[in-house]
Amino acid sequence: MIVIESLEKRYGEVIAVNGVSFGAEDGKVTGLLGPNGAGKTTTLRILSSLIKPDRGRALVDGIDVAERPHAALERLGILPDSRGLYPRLTAREHLAYFGALQGVSDAQLAQRIRELVSLLDMTDIIDRRVAGFSQGERTKVAIARALVHRPKNVVLDEATNGLDVMSTRAMRTLIRQLAAEGTCVLFSSHVMQEVSELCDHIVVFARGQVIAQGSPALLRQQASEDNLENAFVKIIGTDAGLK
Amino acid sequence: MIRLVFIKEFIDHLRDRRSVLGSFILPIMGPLILWGVFQLILDLQRDRELEVPVVGREHAPRLISYLEANGAHLLPAPTDPEGVVRRGEADMVLVIDPDYPARYSAGKSAKIQLIVDDSRHESHKNVRRVERILLSYSQSLAALRLIARGVSPEVAAPVELEEIDLATPEKLAANLLNMVPLFLMLAALVGGMNVAIDTTAGERERGSLEPLLLNPVRRMSLVLGKWLATVAASTLVALATLLGFMLTVHFLPLEELGMKMLFGPYQALVMFAAVWPLALFGSGLQMLIATFARSFKEAQTYLNLLNLLPMAPSMFLMLKPAQSQWWMLPLPTMAQVGTVVDVMRGEAVPGWHLAVIGLSSLVYTGVCLVCLVRLLGKERIIFGRG
Numbered sequence: 001m002i003v004i005e006s007l008e009k010r011y012g013e014v015i016a017v018n019g020v021s022f023g024a025e026d027g028k029v030t031g032l033l034g035p036n037g038a039g040k041t042t043t044l045r046i047l048s049s050l051i052k053p054d055r056g057r058a059l060v061d062g063i064d065v066a067e068r069p070h071a072a073l074e075r076l077g078i079l080p081d082s083r084g085l086y087p088r089l090t091a092r093e094h095l096a097y098f099g100a101l102q103g104v105s106d107a108q109l110a111q112r113i114r115e116l117v118s119l120l121d122m123t124d125i126i127d128r129r130v131a132g133f134s135q136g137e138r139t140k141v142a143i144a145r146a147l148v149h150r151p152k153n154v155v156l157d158e159a160t161n162g163l164d165v166m167s168t169r170a171m172r173t174l175i176r177q178l179a180a181e182g183t184c185v186l187f188s189s190h191v192m193q194e195v196s197e198l199c200d201h202i203v204v205f206a207r208g209q210v211i212a213q214g215s216p217a218l219l220r221q222q223a224s225e226d227n228l229e230n231a232f233v234k235i236i237g238t239d240a241g242l243k
Numbered sequence: 244m245i246r247l248v249f250i251k252e253f254i255d256h257l258r259d260r261r262s263v264l265g266s267f268i269l270p271i272m273g274p275l276i277l278w279g280v281f282q283l284i285l286d287l288q289r290d291r292e293l294e295v296p297v298v299g300r301e302h303a304p305r306l307i308s309y310l311e312a313n314g315a316h317l318l319p320a321p322t323d324p325e326g327v328v329r330r331g332e333a334d335m336v337l338v339i340d341p342d343y344p345a346r347y348s349a350g351k352s353a354k355i356q357l358i359v360d361d362s363r364h365e366s367h368k369n370v371r372r373v374e375r376i377l378l379s380y381s382q383s384l385a386a387l388r389l390i391a392r393g394v395s396p397e398v399a400a401p402v403e404l405e406e407i408d409l410a411t412p413e414k415l416a417a418n419l420l421n422m423v424p425l426f427l428m429l430a431a432l433v434g435g436m437n438v439a440i441d442t443t444a445g446e447r448e449r450g451s452l453e454p455l456l457l458n459p460v461r462r463m464s465l466v467l468g469k470w471l472a473t474v475a476a477s478t479l480v481a482l483a484t485l486l487g488f489m490l491t492v493h494f495l496p497l498e499e500l501g502m503k504m505l506f507g508p509y510q511a512l513v514m515f516a517a518v519w520p521l522a523l524f525g526s527g528l529q530m531l532i533a534t535f536a537r538s539f540k541e542a543q544t545y546l547n548l549l550n551l552l553p554m555a556p557s558m559f560l561m562l563k564p565a566q567s568q569w570w571m572l573p574l575p576t577m578a579q580v581g582t583v584v585d586v587m588r589g590e591a592v593p594g595w596h597l598a599v600i601g602l603s604s605l606v607y608t609g610v611c612l613v614c615l616v617r618l619l620g621k622e623r624i625i626f627g628r629g
Binding site: 101 | 258453625
């Protein structure tokens, strides 16, 4: 479970995040939707302990990220904005390295890698060096790397960016599966169809603030629009930055 | 965790064949250059056989026997005297004029020609030797003729010139000793350079730094693991260079030059003890600097400049050769040059010298690593990509 409480982060005059609060429950997919630059990524970076907020706090299973970052990181599986790999290591070596960094024991690690290989359909690439991988294959490795320690909370920042149709479908299946297993999934995107299709709960960002949140049905109701796309445009006030 | 990071980074480095081989090239050139230059000096030093082809030797039998008595090995006349010299087949050709006997008997100047090619440096020494023999033959004849006429030979020699050559090969060779610490230091720095860059600027450029920092691992553990991998690479290259110099010096016939250059296991050990601290500090400093760079190439530019630094103390000590002073000890690169040259000269290097070098470097290393940990907490480093 992830709870964000009145987060605030300024860069000089610019307020990147301005009093953001929301929650993401276990077993549900929570979507952060908003145009680029709305504050989604900054919020997720605060959640992942890499940025210190000026005010407010982020809690992971009740643990304050700023106070006990390592305890929080053990419970988080994060696919960040940048998902670089080591070209001279194989996919398996990536999982082994990050698993060990997360403190997973060798026996558990071998078992978990087998699971991830079948879950993400990585049989063909698991023992190849990453250097020649396609964008889709690279994303698979990056996701497997984030899931290697069986985190109870999964954070995906623009997970489907740059993926082809097949990979995007596979990613959606995975997200549903994680939620069905009881994982708390927090998912950011600027692609509206994706969010409306996947999410149980939607948090709409604009100009560093949460301007609406609720189930897709509730949001449609609030904006008194039948079509979710029109609802978003109405809520955000502009369609700039949305696809 | 430190061990885990170290193993990953070191394996990652070893798989980068090109950069591993590349890191050995520059340092290995040191022993090779030393070998080459010494062979050159030895060649210059060893007297070449003084071979002189002579045209018309029958005209001057006494001159011929004087030349032979002074160590010249006379060869039969070539068909094309000028061509032989031009093509470099002979250093020179001596041509005795057919008029020689007649003029000689008449007490006039008898003509001989020495055909040389002044542009050929390697023949200078032998040409000068033959010229000196011919001159001294001429002078002794002149002296005899003056005595026969009742005049003291000293009248005809108002000034007597004696040349004392100070350009001994030993001096040249001693200057070459400064090369040894220079290349050892380069090895210690260049050896780990690619690891230092790949584990810092490389992580930023690839975008793998952020995922790495999302693990519940202390930044210091990450930094120490990466630093140890850098140190391991630079130590291997420094050891290879040291071994290269040891073998080179072992097989060089230094006695032929009357040179003293000690380079046994004891000297190698002291040199390593002096140079290794630079590998520790240099690795930390290179990583720190490379972290500021957004890309591998940018980092390379910075570090190539940094690695010119060891040149400075070498130049300084070459211009102002002196024993190492105490104040040089806590100055990286200065300390290494002083200590390495001292130990090769056969001077004792006190243990506390090495201790000061080691401890001061450890302090600098610590500062670098602490700065590095701080830097890895900065947003502009974690997220600022190229």
